Amino acid sequence: MRNIATLLLLGGLSFLLLVITGGLLFGNPPMLIGQGIQQAAPTEVGAANIVTAVVLGYRGLDTLGELSILFAAATAGGLVLGSTRGRSGRPGGFILRTGVDLLFPLMLVAGLYVVMHGHLTPGGGFQGGVILAAAFFLPLLARPQESLDHTWLSVIEALAGSAFIALGLAALFEGRAFLTPLFDHGVLGALVSSGSLPLLYLAVGLKVGAELASLLVRLSADDEGAS
Amino acid sequence: MNWAIGLVMFVGAVGLSVIGIAGMLMSNHLFRMVLALAVAEAGANLLLILAGYRWDAAAPILLPGHSTQAMVDPVPQAMVLTAIVIGVGVQALALSLVIRVRQHYATLDMRVARQRMQDALDQAAGVVPPRSQEGPAGERPLPAPTRTIEAGGPHD
Amino acid sequence: MTDVTLAVVLPLLGAFLLPLTAHRGLHWLGMLLGPALLALAALLLFATWTAFESPYAIALGGFAPPLGITFYVDLLGLLFALAVPLTSLLLWPGGSDEAAIRQQSLTLLLAAALTGMALSGDLFNLYVFYELAAVASYGLAASSATGPAFVAAFRFLLISALGSVVTLLGIALIYFKTGTLNLAHLATLSERLADPQGLAAFAMLLIGFGVKAELFPVNAWVPEVYAATGKRVAALLAGLASKLAVLAVVRILLLVFPHDEARQLLLLLGTLGVLSGELAAWQARDVTRMLAWSSIGQLGVVLVAFSLPGKAGLIAGVTVAMHHLVVKSALFLLADRWGGAVDRLKGAATASPLGAALFVLFALSLLGLPPLPGFWSKYLVLSGLAEAGSGMQHLALGVILLGTVIEGGYLLRIITRLYAAPERDIVPPAHRFPNLFASGLLALLLVAGAILIDPLWQGLNTLAASATDTQVYVQTVLGGKGITR
Amino acid sequence: MIWIAVMLVVLTLAAALAVLLLENLLAAVAAASVVSLGVAVMFVILQAPDVAMTEAVVGAGLSGLILALALRRLGQATLDIDANEAEHDA
Numbered sequence A: 001m002r003n004i005a006t007l008l009l010l011g012g013l014s015f016l017l018l019v020i021t022g023g024l025l026f027g028n029p030p031m032l033i034g035q036g037i038q039q040a041a042p043t044e045v046g047a048a049n050i051v052t053a054v055v056l057g058y059r060g061l062d063t064l065g066e067l068s069i070l071f072a073a074a075t076a077g078g079l080v081l082g083s084t085r086g087r088s089g090r091p092g093g094f095i096l097r098t099g100v101d102l103l104f105p106l107m108l109v110a111g112l113y114v115v116m117h118g119h120l121t122p123g124g125g126f127q128g129g130v131i132l133a134a135a136f137f138l139p140l141l142a143r144p145q146e147s148l149d150h151t152w153l154s155v156i157e158a159l160a161g162s163a164f165i166a167l168g169l170a171a172l173f174e175g176r177a178f179l180t181p182l183f184d185h186g187v188l189g190a191l192v193s194s195g196s197l198p199l200l201y202l203a204v205g206l207k208v209g210a211e212l213a214s215l216l217v218r219l220s221a222d223d224e225g226a227s
Numbered sequence B: 001m002n003w004a005i006g007l008v009m010f011v012g013a014v015g016l017s018v019i020g021i022a023g024m025l026m027s028n029h030l031f032r033m034v035l036a037l038a039v040a041e042a043g044a045n046l047l048l049i050l051a052g053y054r055w056d057a058a059a060p061i062l063l064p065g066h067s068t069q070a071m072v073d074p075v076p077q078a079m080v081l082t083a084i085v086i087g088v089g090v091q092a093l094a095l096s097l098v099i100r101v102r103q104h105y106a107t108l109d110m111r112v113a114r115q116r117m118q119d120a121l122d123q124a125a126g127v128v129p130p131r132s133q134e135g136p137a138g139e140r141p142l143p144a145p146t147r148t149i150e151a152g153g154p155h156d
Numbered sequence C: 001m002t003d004v005t006l007a008v009v010l011p012l013l014g015a016f017l018l019p020l021t022a023h024r025g026l027h028w029l030g031m032l033l034g035p036a037l038l039a040l041a042a043l044l045l046f047a048t049w050t051a052f053e054s055p056y057a058i059a060l061g062g063f064a065p066p067l068g069i070t071f072y073v074d075l076l077g078l079l080f081a082l083a084v085p086l087t088s089l090l091l092w093p094g095g096s097d098e099a100a101i102r103q104q105s106l107t108l109l110l111a112a113a114l115t116g117m118a119l120s121g122d123l124f125n126l127y128v129f130y131e132l133a134a135v136a137s138y139g140l141a142a143s144s145a146t147g148p149a150f151v152a153a154f155r156f157l158l159i160s161a162l163g164s165v166v167t168l169l170g171i172a173l174i175y176f177k178t179g180t181l182n183l184a185h186l187a188t189l190s191e192r193l194a195d196p197q198g199l200a201a202f203a204m205l206l207i208g209f210g211v212k213a214e215l216f217p218v219n220a221w222v223p224e225v226y227a228a229t230g231k232r233v234a235a236l237l238a239g240l241a242s243k244l245a246v247l248a249v250v251r252i253l254l255l256v257f258p259h260d261e262a263r264q265l266l267l268l269l270g271t272l273g274v275l276s277g278e279l280a281a282w283q284a285r286d287v288t289r290m291l292a293w294s295s296i297g298q299l300g301v302v303l304v305a306f307s308l309p310g311k312a313g314l315i316a317g318v319t320v321a322m323h324h325l326v327v328k329s330a331l332f333l334l335a336d337r338w339g340g341a342v343d344r345l346k347g348a349a350t351a352s353p354l355g356a357a358l359f360v361l362f363a364l365s366l367l368g369l370p371p372l373p374g375f376w377s378k379y380l381v382l383s384g385l386a387e388a389g390s391g392m393q394h395l396a397l398g399v400i401l402l403g404t405v406i407e408g409g410y411l412l413r414i415i416t417r418l419y420a421a422p423e424r425d426i427v428p429p430a431h432r433f434p435n436l437f438a439s440g441l442l443a444l445l446l447v448a449g450a451i452l453i454d455p456l457w458q459g460l461n462t463l464a465a466s467a468t469d470t471q472v473y474v475q476t477v478l479g480g481k482g483i484t485r
Numbered sequence D: 001m002i003w004i005a006v007m008l009v010v011l012t013l014a015a016a017l018a019v020l021l022l023e024n025l026l027a028a029v030a031a032a033s034v035v036s037l038g039v040a041v042m043f044v045i046l047q048a049p050d051v052a053m054t055e056a057v058v059g060a061g062l063s064g065l066i067l068a069l070a071l072r073r074l075g076q077a078t079l080d081i082d083a084n085e086a087e088h089d090a
Helices: A002-021 A032-044 A050-058 A060-081 A094-116 A125-142 A150-173 A197-220 B002-026 B030-050 B074-105 B110-125 C005-022 C027-050 C075-090 C098-119 C123-141 C147-178 C183-188 C196-210 C221-228 C231-255 C260-283 C287-307 C310-338 C353-367 C373-388 C391-418 C433-451 C453-467 C470-478 D002-021 D025-045 D049-073
Strands: C056-059 C070-073
Touching (some): A032 A050, A050 A197, A050 B074, A060 A150, A060 C098, A094 A197, A125 D049, A150 A197, B002 C147, B002 D025, B074 C123, B074 C147, B074 D049, C005 C027, C005 C075, C005 C098, C027 C098, C070 C098, C098 C123, C098 C231, C123 C196, C123 C231, C183 C231, C221 C287, C231 C260, C231 C310, C231 C470, C260 C287, C287 C391, C310 C373, C353 C373
């Protein structure tokens, strides 16, 4: 009975959605703002990766909102799960520990590389931030007794987020709108180019990394005695 | 042929959204609801990307040399980047709540958890739960839990 | 330095920095930081309000409007934006331990997000701010850390997340058809959305934004969350957050979907909300859930009011929304100690005469007793419905009148218990001073509204005149006029 | 090329159904990761390399890790089907 109901719901919903979306312009979108951004972005922002120009330039406020959402989720997660106590479990074997030790600097470099090249190639603060979080979290899986210093994580969290806002406010103090990109654009495609965008992505990467690392640590912690 | 690829992906996007939404509506298992949410989000993200897809265009990255080539719309891509990261944050928070619900009510069944919540709220408010009545209007009427409820209190 | 973006950014900055004060003996700074920033934001918005001449747009990041995100500053947005820091200050959660600091962080994030929703002129930016407000409210809903709070918060999260997915699908649909996200730009393209697909997109956005606006089919979380969490949080969500969600819906309705079908849909859902909310409130037997269901009914009235076309509808809607903000926040504050069964309230008036008197005042205004602002707000809605005059509107009118009768029934039930003789000398607890003080302030505001009815009417007229004029909005944002920087 | 797309979509939809229907929760988490990976490949085909990278790193990697950690804390991270409780309606 239940399965029939499920099937009916599935069929009805897909029929509805297909009818609603049928006859849309496929593969040939209107691109009213997309077209404008593509033409203006190289001169206005100077990032070779136009998605980055949109994420940090044209829609920079969305990115700030997104960082705030991650922060809100981590804060709420802290409120729900409470402070972490400790982690139990046997330490990993020799191979696991050595492997993780070798992997750690590699992942750190890879994460920072992805963050710093976000304005040139695919990648950027979010992807790099996730890699950074994983880099700091993996050693904890190998050595459950050790713990990540929460004070440091929260300091990085707070300062990286504030740095993003401070870069936006700096433009405001110069008499321009909030989050206007600063500095010269430089040469399109060069590492040091597109003004303050790499700095913004660095702030995003650190914030995302710290936020996700603290979320992971909290989820992997043991229960401090069921309440 | 690229045009047809978009159409196939479109079917995939609608299918994923529908499977995810239906899963969230039909399942009573807390953890599976979170999983279904992830599937539904993937479908919505795919549809959003399709909204900016041009079948004759390249990725929106300027390469030195060929700068005149047509590119797909970068705006939906930026929106989906945002949506993906929001999704993972919400997912982590949802799982924290699932862990706590499990600790407090020793169940992962939404109907059982909800019944116990209602009982606890009624008790705290000092009203005897009206057993005979259905849920108030605007709510899904919930069938009585078929599973025997083990004694209350934390499980672990 | 009186840029209104600061009213969004400063609370965000405060929320990021607040956890740092948990360490190294900075408690005094932590206690001050949040209220100070909220007060600063309120001052800033108030200064903008007093210096306001004509609507203007702010191109964030300095990118010309249809391409970048814009903030649109008009009286409607400023009024709702100003309500955010003031109400958050009034309902500020005190304390300086770790959990309290987290709760304050979330309150600041909620305030920033709601202010952003009041000012934003971009569809996806609205969604991002809405989502921020939603995530902050999940945390606040779970903040009392009890079993019921966790279940209620989880259900709230699931319903809201489902709404978010549907909203994303709706945004994708709109982007398919128009290729833009700027509300002013969408307003110029609104004929493209005047078909069944467009209506479906509107319905999808309505389901998404409606979760926090306590819209009819997606409001099952309301009574549970309000009953399971602290009453200050309930006041914040029912009083403030729901209004900003309504404002987002109204902006989208006015600019992007100025079609009759969209209005009819809103009217239908609002009417169903009134009916279901008031009936469920009648059945509720404890004060908190009674207030929660009644809040669903009230928000139904708000949506019905906003579904009326033209200036009259906007004036009625703003009046009902603001009245409900004041009254429901105050009632939830008073329910902090009186949230239990109605029958337990016998003799409460002797224990807390001032609290009981305030409760009666707010209840009477909610009902719509003539000299109080509640009367005028309800009168505006009803006369607007009578004038608009089609069958649906007359039905809504009947339902709202019926709802008022039911409302009178259950509110009177509480009031008679308040003034009844205490049973067996069990006297209900008196109120905590901060709650009494805050609801006293709100009562003063209500009485001032009753006295200053004439200047308020004038102000509302100018506000509505500019808010309903889509041409002004489009010209301001896209015409290059009045854009700062 | 078109057949690759069709197979990709079929695989992803099958994995999505598996997320809902698999009794074992850890297997369901794995299926969710497969959905993410499939969607990531679709993003590559749709000329969205940035999004594809994010979906692969976040959706398939991080999200899977978070789900597995939560499952461990819920005490269900096992491939033993008997260990699952409250699954009477799947």
